C-alpha cells in the first residue's frame with residue numbers, strides 16, 4: 001500500500017498569496033494513498049526539511065511529494081533530505097505549484113484548483129516510482145579550453161597551475177584573440193600587448209598545457225567527465241617541428257599586398273605570414289588563397305629560402321583525438337560590420353573606421369607604429385568624431401542589446417588621441433554614458449575633464465564628404481538643436497556580436513545560445529559560468545559582450561568549476577537512463593540515429609548454436625543522458641526511461 | 657511479347673535456375689477486376705502470374721513475413737514505383753537486405769502496363785526521382801483540395817466524422833508494408849496509451865498515431881486506403897504528412913536504401929521555423 005507524504009510549501013508569499021495551501025493540504029489528505037498532507041511556510045529551511053524527515057520516519061512513507069517551486073531549485077535538496085531519512089531519493093518528486101501556478105495566475109480559486117491538479121498528478125506518479133541507484137562513472141582529468149583569447153588563456157593557466165592537464169585549442173595561427181589587437185586598455189591605460197604577451201608565452205610553455213593552434217573542433221561526443229573530442233589540425237604548410245620562426249620566408253615572399261586581417265585592413269601582409277610579430281607560436285602559415293604557388297603552380301620562394309626545410313606544400317590536415325573531462329568554451333566575439341549604416345559611409349569613405357581599426361592605428365605595433373594617421377592620405381586628423389552605439393541598442397538596423405564596452409573604449413580612444421595629437425579636437429556622440437565598474441566613471445570623467453573630449457548627447461543622422469572633410473550632421477538633444485561638424489576622421493563604436501559561426505559551433509558542442517548567438521548560461525544569476533550541458537563551461541565574450549576584467553574573472557570561475565569536477569575520482573550520475581524491451585524492438589535503428597549522445601548500439605541476439613536470430617537496439621547506460629529522445633521516437637514503444645517511465649507519465653497525465 | 661509474358665519467362669528462368677526461391681506476383685482474383693497476391697516457388701506455376709492495369713496492391717509488405725528472408729536466399733517481387741520505394745525504406749530501416757530482392761518493376765499508365773528497367777532497387781533511382789519532382793500533382797484530388805480549403809475547425813469535424821466510422825479492425829496496419837513492428841503501439845497495454853475501444857477519442861488517437869508513424873515513410877501506395885472496410889480516406893492524411901516533410905526537410909520517402917528516417921535524423925541546416 002502506498003503511503004505518500006504531501007508537503008505543501010507556501011514559499012513565503014510566493015505560493016501562499018495565490019494558492020490556498022490549507023485547502024490544498026486538506027484535499028490531498030483525502031486522496032487515496034496519501035498518509036500525510038501538511039503545509040509549512042518554508043519547507044526548504046532547516047526546520048522544514050527536518051519535519052519532512054520526521055514524517056518519513058514516523059509514518060514509514062513510501063513516497064514524498066513536495067508541492068513547491070520548480071524542481072530546478074530544490075529537487076536536489078528534498079531528495080537529499082529523503083535519503084537522510086532512509087527513503088530512496090527517487091521516490092521524492094516535486095509538484096511545481098510556483099512557476100507553473102501561483103506566479104502565472106491571478107485568480108486565487110482557480111490557482112488553488114490548478115495546484116490540486118498538479119499535486120494530485122505527482123502523487124499518482126510517485127505511487128509508481130521505483131527505487132533507483134545512482135550510476136558511477138570515472139572522470140578523465142583533462143580539460144579542453146576552446147579559444148585562445150584572454151579568457152581561454154586565463155582558464156587554461158588557472159587549471160594548469162592547479163596541476164591538471166589542459167588542451168588549449170585556438171583556430172587562428174596564434175594565441176591572443178582580440179586583446180592582442182588592442183592598443184592600451186581602459187581603465188588603467190596599460191599597454192595591451194605588454195600585459196598579454198607574457199600570458200601567451202606562459203600558456204605556450206606550461207608543462208601542463210598542450211597548445212593546438214590553427215586547429216578546429218571537429219566533433220564532441222560523450223558527456224561530463226568523459227568527452228571524446230576530435231580536433232582538426234589545419235595544414236599550415238609549415239612543419240612546426242622544423243620551423244625555428246626565423247621569418248626569412250616572410251621577408252622573401254613576393255605576394256606582399258594582401259590586406260592584413262589582424263590590422264583590420266589597415267596594413268598589408270605576405271602570403272606566408274604570422275599575424276603579428278609576437279605571435280605564439282611564432283610559426284608562419286601559408287595562406288592558400290593568396291599564395292602564388294597555390295594559384296599558378298610557380299614560386300616556392302619560401303621553400304627555397306627556408307634553411308630548415310620546414311615548408312611542405314603537400315601537407316594534409318591531420319586529426320587529433322582527445323579524451324576530455326571538462327570543456328571551457330571561450331570563443332569570444334566579433335565586431336559587427338558597419339556597412340549596414342549607409343548613412344555613416346563605412347566602407348565608402350576610407351576615413352570612416354571602426355573602433356577596432358582605431359585600436360590598430362593607436363597601437364605601437366600597428367601599421368602606423370602608433371601614429372594617428374587617417375587611412376586615406378596618411379595625414380594626421382585634427383578633428384575626430386566618435387559615434388557611440390553604432391549598431392548597439394538599435395533594433396532596427398543593428399542589435400537590440402548594449403555592447404557594454406563601447407562607452408569605455410570610446411573614452412579611451414578620445415584620451416589616446418588627445419595624448420598623441422595635442423592640437424586635436426574630439427567630439428563624441430552618445431546616447432548614455434555607461435561607465436559602471438571599478439574606476440570606470442573616473443576614467444570617462446578624465447576623458448572629459450583632462451583630455452577635453454566634447455560629448456554631444458544625440459544621434460548622428462548622416463556623414464558625407466565635402467571639400468576633403470567628413471561632414472557629420474547630428475542633433476544635440478540636450479540643447480535641442482542640430483549640429484554639424486567638419487571632421488577629418490570618424491570612428492564608429494561598432495557593436496560586439498557573437499562569432500558568425502557561433503550557433504553552428506554551439507550545435508557541435510551541444511550547448512544552447514540566445515537569439516544573437518551568445519551562449520546561454522545555466523542560470524544568469526546563480527550559475528553564470530555553466531552552460532546547460534553538464535561539464536561544459538563558458539568564459540569571456542562568447543557568453544555576452546564583456547571587457548577584459550570580466551572575461552578574466554569569468555575564466556577563473558570556470559577554472560574553479562573544472563577543478564571541483566576534477567577533485568573527484570568518480571562522478572555520480574543520475575540513474576535516469578533508457579532501457580529497451582528486446583522482445584518488442586523491431587530493430588529499425590531509428591533510435592540509434594536519433595540518440596544525440598550515441599548511446600544506443602545494435603545488439604545481436606543469438607540462439608544456443610550462436611546463430612543470430614534477431615538484432616535489437618541496446619542502450620549503454622554509461623553514455624545515456626536520459627534525454628528521452630529515443631523513447632519518443634520508438635514506434636513500437638520498446639524504449640522506456642527510468643524515473644520517467646511510460647507508466648509513471650501515464651499515471652501523471654491521468655491524475656490531472 | 658507482352659510484358660506479362662516477358663515477366664513470366666523471366667520468372668521461369670529465375671526459378672528454374674535457382675536464382676530466386678520464390679516469386680511474389682499477382683494472380684487472378686474472385687472477380688474480374690480483382691488481383692490477389694500469388695506466391696510461387698516452382699517454374700511450372702509461372703503461367704498463373706497476371707500483370708495488367710488492375711494490379712495495384714503493393715506487395716512489398718510480404719517480404720518481411722517472419723522467416724521469409726532469413727535463409728539469405730533471393731526472392732523476386734512484382735512492384736510498382738511505390739513498392740520499389742517501400743523496398744528502399746525497409747532496407748534503410750534494416751528490415752531486409754535489398755540485395756536479396758529481385759524486382760519485377762512495372763507501372764500503369766492509363767490502362768497500359770509499362771515495364772520498368774532494372775533488377776535491384778538502386779537501378780530505379782531515376783524513376784523515383786521523377787516521382788519526387790512530379791509529387792504535387794500526383795495527389796490532385798477534389799476531396800484533398802476541399803479539405804485544404806477548410807478552416808481548422810471544419811477540418812477537425814471532417815476528420816472527426818470520418819474517424820468515428822473506424823471500427824479498429826487494424827486492416828490499414830496489416831495492409832501497410834511500413835507497419836512491420838512485432839508489437840504495435842496499440843497493442844502495448846502497460847500503459848494503454850491508445851484506447852482500444854472504437855469510440856471517437858480512441859479512434860482519433862489511433863489514426864493520428866498511425867499518421868505520425870507513417871510521416872516521412874508512407875509511399876502512398878494506397879494499400880491502407882483500399883483495405884479500410886469503412887472507406888476512411890486514409891491516403892489523404894498520409895499525403896498531407898508527406899507534403900509536410902517534403903516542404904520542411906526536403907525528405908521524399910524511399911529515395912534510397914540508405915535514406916535516414918526523417919524523424920530520427922538531425923541536420924544542422926534543418927529549418928527551425930516550426931520550433932516556437
Ligand SMILES: Cc1cc2nc3c(=O)[nH]c(=O)nc-3n(C[C@H](O)[C@H](O)[C@H](O)COP(=O)(O)OP(=O)(O)OC[C@H]3O[C@@H](n4cnc5c(N)ncnc54)[C@H](O)[C@@H]3O)c2cc1C
Nearest residue numbers: 147149150151171177178185186331332333540541547548
Ligand atoms: C575596439 C575594442 C576595444 C576594446 N578595448 C578594451 C579595453 O580597453 N579594455 C578592456 O578591458 N576590454 C577592451 N575590449 C574588450 C576585449 O577585447 C574583450 O573583453 C576580450 O578580448 C574578450 O576576450 P575573449 O577571450 O572572451 O574573446 P576574444 O578576444 O575574441 O578571443 C576569442 C578567441 O577564440 C578563438 N576562437 C573563436 N572561435 C573558435 C573556435 N570555434 N575554435 C577555436 N578557437 C576559436 C578566436 O580566434 C580568438 O582567438 C575592447 C574591445 C574592442 C572591440
Ligand code: SF4
Nearest residue numbers: 585586588589591634
Ligand atoms: S526505435 Fe524502437 S523498434 Fe526501432 S530499433 Fe529502437 S527500440 Fe527498436
Ligand code: SF4
Nearest residue numbers: 595624625627628630
Ligand atoms: S534517453 Fe535515449 S536518446 Fe536520450 S541519451 Fe538515452 S538512449 Fe539516447
Ligand code: SF4
Nearest residue numbers: 832874875877878880
Ligand atoms: S500508410 Fe497506406 S499508403 Fe502509406 S505506405 Fe502504408 S499502406 Fe501504403
Ligand code: SF4
Nearest residue numbers: 822823825826828884
Ligand atoms: S482499416 Fe479503417 S476501420 Fe480499420 S482500423 Fe484502419 S482506419 Fe480503422
